[in-house]
Amino acid sequence: MSNNHYFTTQRKVRFEHCDPAGIVFYPRYFEMINAVVEDWFSEALNCSFAELISSGRGVPTVSLQTQFHAPSRLGEILCFSLVPQALGRTSLTLEIIATHQDQRRLTAQVTxxxxxxxxxxxxxxxxxxxQFISPDET
Structure with missing residues (x-):
């Protein structure tokens, strides 16, 4: 799998993402991950979720493995990177890493x-x- 399709985007940690301690409440990370995937489809694949759904197709998550490395706090800017890891006939596995400055906060494998x-x-x-995800496989 080629890593030349590395995609990055940023998300600001907002009040809506945090628990009373001011750190990201873990389910909010899953919402951020989904937004990163949706941005990747729109910006890198030129195929928005709206287009997919209107054409009668969807891309549900069937597996999500996540490791939380350090807490993220209100006001921080998280950098999310997405790299395709495996492309099957009907499935696609992505690695998503969230960092703040040089500190890794989250690693996820999403299928x-x-x-x-x-x-x-x-x-x-x-x-x-x-062809876009894996040009050497077609």
Whole structure:
């Protein structure tokens, strides 16, 4: 899998993300991860979630493994990096790392599956997306 599709984006830790101690409440990280994936689809793959859904397709998360390395605090800017790790016929595994300055805060392995929203059945990734993610496999 080629790492030339490294994608980064930033998220500011807002009050809405924090627990009473002023640190990110762990489920809010999952919302941030989903936003990073959605941004990657729109900005890197040129395929927004709105376009996917209107065409009757979706990309639900089927596996999410997460390690929390250090707390993130209100007002910090987190840098999220996303790198495709494995591309199957219908599945895609991504690694997402969140850092603040040089400190790693979170590492996640996210597996998505492209599905037909009407049937819930898996679909093969379209050639343009497959070509972008892994140009040496098509």
């Amino acid at each position: 998505l599956v492209l599905i037909d929203l009407r049937t819930g059945r898996p679909l093969p990734w379209p050639d343009p997306i497959r």
